Amino acid sequence: MSEDLWSLHDPVDADFTAPQALTGSVTLIIPTFNESGNITELLRRLGDALPDPDHLPCAVLFVDDSTDDTPAVIEKAAADHPFPVSVLHRRTAEGGLGGAVVEGIKRADTDWIVVMDADLQHPPHLVPELVGEGVRTGADLVVASRYISGGSRAGLAGSYRIAVSRAATWLTKGLFPRALRGISDPMSGFFAMRRSVVTADTLKPLGYKILLELAVRCRPGRVAEVPFVFQDRYAGESKSTAREGMRFLAHLAALRSATPLARMIGFGLIGLSGFVPNLAALWLLTHAGMHYLPAEIVANQAGVLWNFLLIESLLFRDRRGHRHWADRAGRFALLANADLLLRIPLIALFVARFGMEVLPATALALVTTFVLRFAATEALVYLPRHTRSRAAQKGTFPCV
Numbered sequence: 174m175s176e177d178l179w180s181l182h183d184p185v186d187a188d189f190t191a192p193q194a195l196t197g198s199v200t201l202i203i204p205t206f207n208e209s210g211n212i213t214e215l216l217r218r219l220g221d222a223l224p225d226p227d228h229l230p231c232a233v234l235f236v237d238d239s240t241d242d243t244p245a246v247i248e249k250a251a252a253d254h255p256f257p258v259s260v261l262h263r264r265t266a267e268g269g270l271g272g273a274v275v276e277g278i279k280r281a282d283t284d285w286i287v288v289m290d291a292d293l294q295h296p297p298h299l300v301p302e303l304v305g306e307g308v309r310t311g312a313d314l315v316v317a318s319r320y321i322s323g324g325s326r327a328g329l330a331g332s333y334r335i336a337v338s339r340a341a342t343w344l345t346k347g348l349f350p351r352a353l354r355g356i357s358d359p360m361s362g363f364f365a366m367r368r369s370v371v372t373a374d375t376l377k378p379l380g381y382k383i384l385l386e387l388a389v390r391c392r393p394g395r396v397a398e399v400p401f402v403f404q405d406r407y408a409g410e411s412k413s414t415a416r417e418g419m420r421f422l423a424h425l426a427a428l429r430s431a432t433p434l435a436r437m438i439g440f441g442l443i444g445l446s447g448f449v450p451n452l453a454a455l456w457l458l459t460h461a462g463m464h465y466l467p468a469e470i471v472a473n474q475a476g477v478l479w480n481f482l483l484i485e486s487l488l489f490r491d492r493r494g495h496r497h498w499a500d501r502a503g504r505f506a507l508l509a510n511a512d513l514l515l516r517i518p519l520i521a522l523f524v525a526r527f528g529m530e531v532l533p534a535t536a537l538a539l540v541t542t543f544v545l546r547f548a549a550t551e552a553l554v555y556l557p558r559h560t561r562s563r564a565a566q567k568g569t570f571p572c573v
Contacts, residue, residue, distance in 0.1 A: 198230040199285045199304055200368075202277035204270040205235050208291040209243045210408030213250045218297040220254050229301060232257040234280065235291070236273035238266035269420065271378025271386060278373040287365045288383065293407035295363040299399060303365035306397050313393035315365045316384065318358035323400030341421065345385055348429050352389045355396040359385050363401065366393065377491045379424040389428045426487040436488060440547045443483045444539070451476030451539075452532055465524075465531045469517060470510075477509040484550070492555040504554045512542050 201219070205212075216233075223231050235247050237260050244260050251258035261276065268275065274288055285304050289295040299317055307315040319326040320342070326335060338360060345359045353359050364384055370393050378386045387393075429435055454472035459465050481502060485493065493501065516538045523534035 198283040199232075199287055199300075199365075200277070200281035200283045201231060201233045201287045201289065201300060202274055202281065203233065203235050203289055203291050204273035204277070205237045205239055205243050205291045206266070206270065207239045207241045207243060208409055209239070209241050209246045211291050211293055212243065212246045214407055215291055215293055215297065216250045216254055216258065218293070219300070220256075222298040222300055223256060224301055226256060229304070230283075231300075232259070232283075234277050235260040236277045237262045238270070238273060268378045271383040274383045275373050275376045275378055278368075278371055278376075281368055283368055285365055286368050286371070289363045292409060294404045296401060296404060299363070299401055300365075302399055303363075306399050307365055307367065310395070310397045312395045312397035313367050313370045314356075314388070314395075315397045315399060316356055316358060316361050317363035317401040318356075318361060318398045319401065319403050320357040321398055321400050324358075325402040327402055327404075345425065348425060349385075349389055352392060353385075355398075356384075356388060357398060359388065370394070377427065379420050379427065379490075382421055382424060385428070386424070423486060423490060427490050436551065437544075437547050439488045440484070440550070441543060443480055443488065444543060444546075446483065447476040447480040448536065448539070450479045452535065455532070455535065459531065466517060466521070469520065469535065470513060473510065473513060474506075477506055480509070481505045489551075489555040495556065496554075501554055505550065508546065508549050508553065512546055515545075516542055 203215075219233065223229065233256060235243075235258070237244055237247075239262070244262050247258065247260045261280070263273065263276065266272065277288075278286060285307065287300050287303060289297070289300070295317065303315045303317060306312065318324050326338065342358065342360050346353050346356075349359075360382060361384055362382075366387065370391055371387065372391070375390055376386055377390075426439075429439070451472055454475040455465075455468055458468035458472055463471075484505075485498075485501070496504075519538040519541060520531070520534045523529040523537060524531060529537070
């Protein structure tokens, strides 16, 4: 990782070293954004909760995106605790709090990783229990759940947040029924996972729902759950905003379109939605007196723009970095309009030979050229990166 992107705050940030990878050794990763009011109490409760270091070697790593004095507060509070405490402050909060967790995972070299929030809504006394449940059951992932017997979402403020949380849970479980089998609370940010099942380089988080990212991409073999009562926030303000909600929906779309078949289906659905601006523009132009063939060319641009914007934001969001947006837009428009070389003769054939109306002939031609357009778009505009993950090279459990 380059030093122009990441910096370390001395002395607490000075080279993080995880405890020796003994059976049950743990790196506790805590992403933070302006949580200075919670740090001292959090570390105090962790000090009370964590067993003797000889029994459970544990290090705490804060990955910080704060604009306040959170790193300085961590430095001051860490001096009074027997377990190692470090902080990595990121200059750019890439990927949000989920991206912070991934950076922590890359630095961890222990048997277990535990992820929790800094606001004390996740009770620190459950950290040993999460790891212990994983050791006892042989699970790869242990989730602290609000939705099993003994759990509660009491700390969610107001009926609106409860409804949003429930709706998000239903939506994610509906979209990923196999990947989330055995996980009653995919929105939980409190969980333990064996380090050996995570390949951090394949994770592409967006926002703060990192458990969903890990479960879908890494597919842990065995999952266990521990009930927990979601607590009231100790200090500060919630980071749950409408913007985070939109990032969450974009994240769902990116995860759901991770396979070629899913991308093709998504491409088709976006293309279907593009019929609306395309055919609306065609109707306006032909009723204004323009001949249907030049009207096809002009109207096609409305569908091209619509489709490009949706494909960029929903389907290939994680493949945009290798080309400038203008290059991608130009290639996409070129392919979409080159498609007319095939589509217009087909439309003319359907109209002149088979007596079809212009609108249904256009729709049929769009469907006919669909597969060709999808393959060309993926190959020539959003070239996938053919890189082997460290897990594949080492034979460890791969993320997908």
